[in-house]
Structure formats: structure tokens, C-alpha cells
Amino acid sequence: MIIATSNSQLPNMPSELNPQTHLSPDHQIERIAFQSEVTGGYLLACELPFPVRMKAVLIPAEATVEANAYSMQLLILPTGDQDERERSVAARSWVESGNSGEPNRCLPIVVQGAQVFWSELRTAIIAPTERMQAVRRAVIEFCYFENELHDVERQIGDRWSLLDADTPLAFEFQESDVSKRKELMQRFRAVVNLRSKLARMTPHIECPPVYPPTLASQVAERLREKSRLPNRLEFMREQIEVFEKVYEMCSQRASDFVANRTSHTLEWVIVVLLAVEVILLSVDLLSATGT
Amino acid sequence: MRYSSIDVLRMVAIFVMVIVHFLENLSGIRDWSPDGFGAPLFTFLTGMSYRLWLSGQEARQTADTQISKITVRRGLFLFGLGFVFNFFVWLPDDVFIWDVLTFIGAALILLSVVRKLPTPVMIVAIVLSFLVSPVLQKLADYPAFWKEGYFSYDQTLSDILLGFLVTGYFPLFPWIGFPITGFLIGSIVFRRDAESFPSLRRLIIAGISLLAVSATAVLMGWYAPGLLPGALFKGWSMFPASLEYVSGTLGLTILVFTWCHLWMDRSAGRVPEKGILQVASTFSRYSLSIYLLHHIVHIWPLWIYGIAMNQETTHYWGNAFSYATSLTLALLFIVCCYYFLRWVDRAQKPTVESLMRWICD
Numbered sequence: 001m002i003i004a005t006s007n008s009q010l011p012n013m014p015s016e017l018n019p020q021t022h023l024s025p026d027h028q029i030e031r032i033a034f035q036s037e038v039t040g041g042y043l044l045a046c047e048l049p050f051p052v053r054m055k056a057v058l059i060p061a062e063a064t065v066e067a068n069a070y071s072m073q074l075l076i077l078p079t080g081d082q083d084e085r086e087r088s089v090a091a092r093s094w095v096e097s098g099n100s101g102e103p104n105r106c107l108p109i110v111v112q113g114a115q116v117f118w119s120e121l122r123t124a125i126i127a128p129t130e131r132m133q134a135v136r137r138a139v140i141e142f143c144y145f146e147n148e149l150h151d152v153e154r155q156i157g158d159r160w161s162l163l164d165a166d167t168p169l170a171f172e173f174q175e176s177d178v179s180k181r182k183e184l185m186q187r188f189r190a191v192v193n194l195r196s197k198l199a200r201m202t203p204h205i206e207c208p209p210v211y212p213p214t215l216a217s218q219v220a221e222r223l224r225e226k227s228r229l230p231n232r233l234e235f236m237r238e239q240i241e242v243f244e245k246v247y248e249m250c251s252q253r254a255s256d257f258v259a260n261r262t263s264h265t266l267e268w269v270i271v272v273l274l275a276v277e278v279i280l281l282s283v284d285l286l287s288a289t290g291t
Numbered sequence: 292m293r294y295s296s297i298d299v300l301r302m303v304a305i306f307v308m309v310i311v312h313f314l315e316n317l318s319g320i321r322d323w324s325p326d327g328f329g330a331p332l333f334t335f336l337t338g339m340s341y342r343l344w345l346s347g348q349e350a351r352q353t354a355d356t357q358i359s360k361i362t363v364r365r366g367l368f369l370f371g372l373g374f375v376f377n378f379f380v381w382l383p384d385d386v387f388i389w390d391v392l393t394f395i396g397a398a399l400i401l402l403s404v405v406r407k408l409p410t411p412v413m414i415v416a417i418v419l420s421f422l423v424s425p426v427l428q429k430l431a432d433y434p435a436f437w438k439e440g441y442f443s444y445d446q447t448l449s450d451i452l453l454g455f456l457v458t459g460y461f462p463l464f465p466w467i468g469f470p471i472t473g474f475l476i477g478s479i480v481f482r483r484d485a486e487s488f489p490s491l492r493r494l495i496i497a498g499i500s501l502l503a504v505s506a507t508a509v510l511m512g513w514y515a516p517g518l519l520p521g522a523l524f525k526g527w528s529m530f531p532a533s534l535e536y537v538s539g540t541l542g543l544t545i546l547v548f549t550w551c552h553l554w555m556d557r558s559a560g561r562v563p564e565k566g567i568l569q570v571a572s573t574f575s576r577y578s579l580s581i582y583l584l585h586h587i588v589h590i591w592p593l594w595i596y597g598i599a600m601n602q603e604t605t606h607y608w609g610n611a612f613s614y615a616t617s618l619t620l621a622l623l624f625i626v627c628c629y630y631f632l633r634w635v636d637r638a639q640k641p642t643v644e645s646l647m648r649w650i651c652d
Contacts, residue, residue, distance in 0.1 A: 268412040286449040287431045
């Protein structure tokens with residue numbers, strides 16, 4: 001589905017800076033979101049590989065997406081008669097301008113005459129028409145995984161202070177900490193979810209080079225390499241391991257404490273009952289002695 | 292941190308105690324209706340104050356062994372003071388009557404153990420201390436120790452121990468249930484880690500339930516005497532403390548405390564600090580001194596006057612003044628005591644409380 005054509009105006013872009021004016025008339029701009037199911041009458045752009053179970057869908061430019069849901073814009077420029085340099089500059093300029101009007105980091109790659117300019121929210125592809133679909137699919141997949149990894153990095157970054165606060169509980173759990181069990185469980189669950197997310201991404205980020213190589217596979221490899229996805233994935237694994245270790249120990253301490261407390265309570269009840277029995281016997285004995 | 296509810300309730304307990312003792316010892320009046328409510332309130336507040344003191348020590352990160360040592364020392368101090376008090380006020384023959392001071396001393400020592408128990412165990416201990424008491428009273432032959440409404444014992448080890456456990460004025464059973472309940476409720480209501488005020492719904496339900504049990508048992512005792520087992524339910528009686536009395540006074544104490552806590556502690560500024568709270572705080576802080584002082588002030592003159600008149604030392608006990616005079620003297624004592632304690636406070640004079648802290652802490 002073509003959402004914006006060459007005649008449409010991009011939002012928040014002053015006309016003198018609007019790179020769209022330099023784009024060739026045959027360009028397409030697509031807005032893509034990722035959903036588990038295709039809903040709302042949107043068209044399927046491509047299906048992400050198993051086991052991600054997500055679908056890239058084309059959504060209208062004016063459609064609102066859920067808060068925190070990732071959506072990106074894709075500029076498709078088939079190679080043609082226009083000056084190649086001018087086309088590249090226009091595409092790069094469009095990517096860098098971003099949605100908010102502020103320049104974004106742009107990652108350029110050139111492979112076998114195809115060019116890709118990638119940033120977090122916008123990506124431009126310049127490729128021959130016959131190879132465009134394959135490259136487009138590779139770029140969409142990369143954008144999805146990069147965004148997912150970025151999300152994991154952000155979440156882990158936010159959790160360090162919580163981990164610092166929870167670390168003492170990995171060593172000792174007390175009565176006053178019982179009320180924190182639910183929070184600890186939620187944090188442990190969140191960490192496991194992040195680990196599972198990473199595990200599902202790993203085969204697509206650390207996959208070996210495809211043989212014989214294709215333009216799409218080479219684009220994907222270069223994008224992964226330039227954005228350091230495998231390294232970042234490894235760092236995340238190591239960091240999540242720290243979280244898992246601490247929360248596993250917290251969970252163990254909490255379970256041990258609750259189990260011990262139950263048996264401890266039972267033991268004390270028995271002690272109290274025995275004490276009462278001793279007192280009953282003592283009073284009986286004392287009163288008999290007194291008589 | 293001082294809680295207005297505790298200060299006010301302790302002041303009420305002190306007022307009841309002073310009036311009851313003046314009326315009883317100077318005029319021989321023993322059927323003044325509130326006389327059974329002072330001691331339960333006082334012993335309940337002992338447990339609650341201990342909880343607050345403990346929280347303060349924990350906040351200062353005092354070592355657990357140090358807390359135990361201080362608690363036991365304080366308990367022994369009060370226990371010993373109780374004997375000294377009995378010796379000098381009630382005369383040597385009545386050293387082992389097991390008055391409230393010896394009880395509070397023993398209760399403090401027990402609380403140093405109880406504080407480490409899980410909540411369900413505390414509840415079991417409280418219930419058992421109440422339920423087992425009628426059985427213990429039966430086993431010890433409680434009525435044999437009480438002549439004309441006063442505790443009387445032989446100077447034998449068995450009688451002394453039975454007095455401490457069951458038959459004295461304030462024996463361990465069932466009275467130990469009051470400070471433990473105070474400690475338990477203090478742990479719930481004054482939780483340090485609570486971000487908001489804990490709900491008091493369960494406390495109110497417990498208080499009403501205990502009152503209902505007591506009222507039902509008392510009414511059944513009146514209208515259907517044979518229906519309840521007589522060994523367990525003996526009607527409303529403080530000596531021996533019957534199940535009806537214990538559950539009724541505990542229920543009332545819980546409800547009164549809950550109401551005071553809601554009304555005073557949770558709504559700062561509702562009661563002006565310069566008025567009744569200042570009076571309550573003064574009486575509350577010097578409750579031990581008042582306990583000793585009011586006895587000395589009204590008992591010793593009786594003994595001295597008896598000796599001076601060539602009578603038995605206890606000749607004028609219970610028949611010195613009329614009801615009105617005794618009541619007036621009690622009220623006069625309370626007023627004078629307040630101004631005396633304010634002076635003591637201002638002049639930083641030593642008191643029994645400061646002596647206890649100096650020796651034990």
C-alpha cells in the first residue's frame with residue numbers, strides 16, 4: 001500500500017528544506033508497523049521469520065499507533081534516470097530529517113549498486129526495481145530486530161538501579177522483605193521475558209552468511225555488521241545474566257524464608273502447647289504439694 | 292515518637308487506678324464500676340509501648356542481643372522494684388502478693404522472647420493464656436487463696452509460685468495475654484515500613500467479637516446458668532480474672548485504642564497539643580513514679596497513724612475516710628501530682644524512670 005506519494009507533503013518539514021522536493025517522481029513512502037496479527041484492514045508488508053511470529057503491516061500516514069509501539073517510514077527509490085548522486089543526497093536528507101524534524105543518525109551502506117540509508121525512524125532504499133522487494137524485506141527485518149534489541153537495551157538500562165536495591169535480598173531475606181516478594185517476582189518475570197526476546201532474535205542476528213550471497217542477504221549482513229548487532233546482543237546477554245543470577249538468588253532466598261517461616265511457626269506452636277502443658281502439670285503438682 | 296492515643300489512654304488508666312486505690316484503701320469501697328478496666332488498659336499499653344521502644348531501638352540499629360539485655364534488665368528492675376514496693380508499702384508479710392509491678396517485670400522478660408515469635412504463634416499464645424486460666428484456677432484451688440476478697444497465702448514455695456502463676460493479684464495467667472496483645476497490635480498499627488496507615492478493620496472486628504463473646508457469656512450466666520461449663524465461665528469477675536472479664540476488657544481496650552488512634556494519631560491537630568495532650572504526656576511519661584507515689588502518699592499515713600494511735604498498723608486501712616473525702620483526696624492528688632511532675636520535668640530531677648534507664652540501658 002502506498003501511503004504517501006511524491007505529491008504528498010511530509011509533516012513538520014519546511015518547504016525549502018523538504019528533501020521530498022528533490023526526490024524523483026517514482027518514489028514511494030511507506031509507513032510500517034509491527035503486529036502479531038494483521039488487523040484494521042491493513043496490508044501485509046512481510047511476515048517476519050519464525051519464531052518471532054510478527055508481521056510487518058503497512059499503515060496509513062495519519063493512523064495512530066499504540067503508545068510505545070514501533071513504527072517506521074520506508075522510502076523506496078528505484079534506480080532510474082535521475083542523477084545517482086542527487087538521488088542519494090535526497091534520500092539521505094530525508095532519512096536524517098526524521099519525523100521530529102531533528103537530524104537523526106544515518107547509517108549508509110552501498111552494496112552492488114544498491115544503497116540503504118538507515119536511521120531509527122526512517123530508512124531509504126535505492127535499488128533496482130527487480131531486486132527492490134527482496135532488499136525491502138531484508139531492511140524491514142533488520143529494522144525490527146534492531147528496534148527490539150534497542151528496546152531490550154533501554155529496559156536493561158532502566159533496571160540497574162532496581163537491581164542495586166534488590167541485590168541485598170539475594171543474600172538475606174527478612175520478615176520486612178516479605179511484602180516485596182510480588183515486586184521481585186514481577187522483576188524476575190520481566191528479566192525472563194527479556195531473555196526470551198533475545199533468544200528468539202539470536203538466530204536472526206548471529207546467522208552465518210548466506211551462500212550463494214544475494215543482494216538482500218548482503219544488505220542484511222552489512223546492516224547488522226555496521227550497527228554492531230551481534231556485539232550488542234552479546235553485551236545484553238551478559239547483562240541479563242547478571243540480572244537473572246541476582247533475581248534467581250532472591251527467589252531462592254524468598255522461597256526458603258517462606259518455607260522456613262511456616263515450619264518455624266508450626267514448631268513454635270508446638271513449643272507453646274508444650275509450655276502450657278508443663279505449666280498445667282506444674283500447677284497441679286504445686287497445688288498437690290501445698291495441700 | 293510519642294503517640295497521643297497511648298498517652299491519653301495511659302492517663303485514663305492512671306486516673307482510674309488512683310481513684311480506685313484511694314477509694315478502696317481509704318474508704319473500703321470496692322464496687323466502683325470502672326475498677327476492672329484500669330489494669331487491662333495499663334498492661335495492654337505496656338506491651339504496646341514496648342513495641343514502640345523496640346521499633347526505636349531497631350531504627351537506631353541496636354544489636355539484637357543488646358535489646359534483649361536491656362529488656363531483661365528492665366524486667367528484672369521492675370520485678371525487684373515490685374518486691375521492694377510490696378515490702379515497704381504493703382509491709383513484709385505481703386511481699387509475695389504479686390502486684391502489677393512484678394507482673395509487668397515478668398511480662399517484659401517474656402516479651403523479649405515473644406517479640407521474636409511469628410504473629411500466628413503470638414495469637415495462639417494469647418488465646419491459650421486466656422483459655423487455660425480457668426483450668427489453672429481450678430487446679431490451684433483459687434478460692435482457697437482468697438479470704439474476704441483479698442489474696443492470702445502461706446510463706447511456702449508452692450504458694451508463692453502458685454501466686455505468681457495463677458492465684459496472685461496479677462498472676463501470669465491470664466494477664467500475660469494483655470501485654471502480648473498490646474505488643475501484637477502495636478506491631479500492626481505502628482509498622483515502620485508501612486507507606487500508608489494500615490487498615491484497622493480487623494482490629495475493630497476482633498474488639499467487637501471479644502465484647503460479644505463476653506456479653507453473651509455474661510447474659511447466659513444470668514439467664515441460663517447451667518448452659519455454659521461453670522469451670523470455664525464464672526461470670527464477670529476480676530479476681531479471679533474470668534473468661535468473660537478478660538474477653539470483655541480486652542475487646543473494650545482494643546476498641547477504645549482503635550478509636551483514639553483513628554481520632555488522634557491519624558488526624559494531627561484535632562486535639563490541641565497544649566491542652567489535654569500535654570497533661571496526658573506528663574502523666575504517661577511518669578506513670579511508674581505516679582504508681583509508687585500515690586501508694587506512698589495515701590498508704591503510709593494510714594500505717595503511721597495506726598502506729599501513732601497504738602493500734603495495729605493496718606487498723607485504719609479501708610475505714611479512714613468517707614467516700615466523698617477519699618474521692619476529693621484522689622482528685623487533689625492528681626492535680627498536685629501534675630504540677631509536681633511538671634516541676635520535675637523542668638528541673639530535670641531524677642525519677643524512678645530515669646533511674647531505670649540509668650541502670651538498665
